[in-house]
Amino acid sequence: MGVNNRPIEELDALVIKRAYYVLGISIAGLSLVMINWLGLSVMMYNVMTIKKIALNAVYYVVPMATAMIGFAATQLPATFLFSRLGNRVSMFLGLLFNGISLVFSTTNSYYTALFLRFLAGMGLGLYLIPSLLLILGWWSIRGLTRWVQVVYLSSITMLMLLSSLMSIWVTQSVAVYLGLVSIALAILILLTMKDAVIIKSVSIMAVMNNPDVLMLSIAFSIPWGTYLGMLPLTLNVSNYLGIVELTIPLALTPLFYRFRHSLKIERRRVLLYLTMALGVVVMPMGLTKVQLFIPVVIGFIFTVILLLTLYLVHDLVSPILIAQSTSYLFTVSSIIGSIMSMFMGYVIQYLGILGWIITGILIMTSSLIYRILKITL
Numbered sequence: 001m002g003v004n005n006r007p008i009e010e011l012d013a014l015v016i017k018r019a020y021y022v023l024g025i026s027i028a029g030l031s032l033v034m035i036n037w038l039g040l041s042v043m044m045y046n047v048m049t050i051k052k053i054a055l056n057a058v059y060y061v062v063p064m065a066t067a068m069i070g071f072a073a074t075q076l077p078a079t080f081l082f083s084r085l086g087n088r089v090s091m092f093l094g095l096l097f098n099g100i101s102l103v104f105s106t107t108n109s110y111y112t113a114l115f116l117r118f119l120a121g122m123g124l125g126l127y128l129i130p131s132l133l134l135i136l137g138w139w140s141i142r143g144l145t146r147w148v149q150v151v152y153l154s155s156i157t158m159l160m161l162l163s164s165l166m167s168i169w170v171t172q173s174v175a176v177y178l179g180l181v182s183i184a185l186a187i188l189i190l191l192t193m194k195d196a197v198i199i200k201s202v203s204i205m206a207v208m209n210n211p212d213v214l215m216l217s218i219a220f221s222i223p224w225g226t227y228l229g230m231l232p233l234t235l236n237v238s239n240y241l242g243i244v245e246l247t248i249p250l251a252l253t254p255l256f257y258r259f260r261h262s263l264k265i266e267r268r269r270v271l272l273y274l275t276m277a278l279g280v281v282v283m284p285m286g287l288t289k290v291q292l293f294i295p296v297v298i299g300f301i302f303t304v305i306l307l308l309t310l311y312l313v314h315d316l317v318s319p320i321l322i323a324q325s326t327s328y329l330f331t332v333s334s335i336i337g338s339i340m341s342m343f344m345g346y347v348i349q350y351l352g353i354l355g356w357i358i359t360g361i362l363i364m365t366s367s368l369i370y371r372i373l374k375i376t377l
Contacts, residue, residue, distance in 0.1 A: 019135075022193060026131045027155045029091065029189065031163075032182045033098045034156070037124040039163035039170065040105065041067045041117055042232045042243070060232040061345030063117045065338040068228060070121020072334035075327040078126045082323075086195035087134035094127030095186035102179025106172045123182075125330075129323055134195065160247050212316055212373055213325055217332035219271070219369035220309045222362055223278055225337025227302045229344050230285075234295055245295035249303045267308050272370040274305050279363030286353030 044063040074094075081090040101119040104112070132152055170178070227246070234242035278301045284290050285298075310326065317325045340362070347355035 023135050023151070025185070025189065025193070026091075026135050027152070029095050029127060029182075029185050030131060030152075030155060031159055032102075032178060032185065033094060033120075033124045033127050034159040035163040035170070035178065036098050036102055036120045036182075037067055037071070037163075038160060038231070040102075040175070041120065043170070044113060044117065058342070058345040058349050061229050061341050062114065064228050064232055065225075065341040065345075066114045066117040067121035067124075068225070068334045068338040068341065070118035070123075071125045072121075072331045072338070073118075074122045074125030075129075075331040075334070078128075078130060079324050079327045081126070082130040082133065087130040088189050088193045088195060090126050090130040091134070091193075092186045092190040094123045094125070094130075095182050095189065096123075097126065098123030099179040099182035099186060102175050102182060105175040105179070129327060133323060134193070158251060160250050210316060213313055213328060214332065215369055215373055216309060216313055216316075217329045218336060219275070219366050220305070220329065221333040221336035222340055222366035223275060223302055223305050224333045225340030226278075226282065226344060226359060226363060227298070228337065229341030230295075230298070233345070233348065234291075242291065242295045245293075246299040249296065249299035252300075252303060267312050268370050268373060271305060271308050271312070272367050274301055274308070275367035275370070276364050277301055278305065279360040279365075279367070281360075282363060283357045283360035286348070286356040 041064045078090050078094075081093070097119045101116045101123060105116055107113055107116065135152055231243060231246060234246055278298065281294055281297050281301065285294060309329070313325050313329050314322050343362075344355070344359045347358050349355070351358065
């Protein structure tokens with residue numbers, strides 16, 4: 001039997017074809033928001049006509065910190081939107097904000113530019129998790145959600161590398177065209193996609209009342225803010241080689257994720273040691289001789305910290321709360337992380353090498369949180 005005079009086999013093929021369409025167009029939208037959120041935050045002063053006498057460490061960090069605040073501000077609202085109105089509404093708004101941010105990126109006002117960075121962060125916050133859940137909804141009917149998770153995770157990690165490198169070719173006029181494409185894609189998603197999954201209303205308090213999730217979010221926020229803040233600072237010091245070294249280890253994320261059950265370890269203890277190690281390798285970043293190879297070590301350690309943190313948080317909550325717990329994690333981490341980025345910019349600007357040492361000490365101090373967690377997994 002079939003539906004509307006169509007055999008089951010034909011209907012199944014149509015659904016799979018539709019699933020590929022959802023996967024492809026979602027990754028296309030993700031590319032646009034990643035180029036804006038990460039790439040242009042790193043390269044803002046090469047793209048926008050903002051005239052400054054001196055671009056010191058603080059001015060390089062501020063755009064990324066502002067984008068992180070925008071990202072944090074929309075994480076929880078995004079879960080509210082897709083749980084009540086569907087995935088595509090949140091994705092539409094995310095691409096719309098992203099497009100507006102890009103279209104007006106030719107501004108010559110510093111404060112307007114920072115507001116546009118905030119919009120770029122909002123675009124990613126509204127788009128990321130709803131798009132992932134939409135994709136998984138289409139593919140869950142064939143039991144292929146794990147494969148799709150790896151594909152989408154691969155696209156996120158590769159885009160973190162590519163979006164920074166693509167900024168070499170992003171001029172003011174190109175940014176405007178990318179913004180128009182983002183707005184057009186937002187309309188296309190709203191009109192052509194159907195919600196394949198809508199998470200039923202679950203109170204975010206169910207996640208916020210878990211003290212372990214909060215403590216993990218705080219512990220992760222220092223490495224998160226340091227890593228994102230280092231992207232523009234590294235570009236200022238060692239140009240694109242440093243950016244490649246920081247982001248290329250993220251390409252290992254899908255491999256780690258695929259075999260995450262194979263290694264039996266006490267994840268809390270590993271996070272403790274890795275966070276301490278991250279603080280140690282950050283300390284000598286002020287020395288010119290080590291800036292050629294340390295970023296790749298920092299990128300590798302951060303990649304493992306990110307994966308273990310997500311894995312640990314997801315083990316602390318029920319499957320229905322995964323989206324809410326991830327949003328809560330990045331909300332807390334991005335707020336505190338943006339403050340950390342600004343602090344790092346100031347201490348490096350005024351203290352030089354000592355500023356990097358202070359940053360490393362703060363990272364090592366944050367690792368102590370893992371000693372007081374009451375996690376039993």
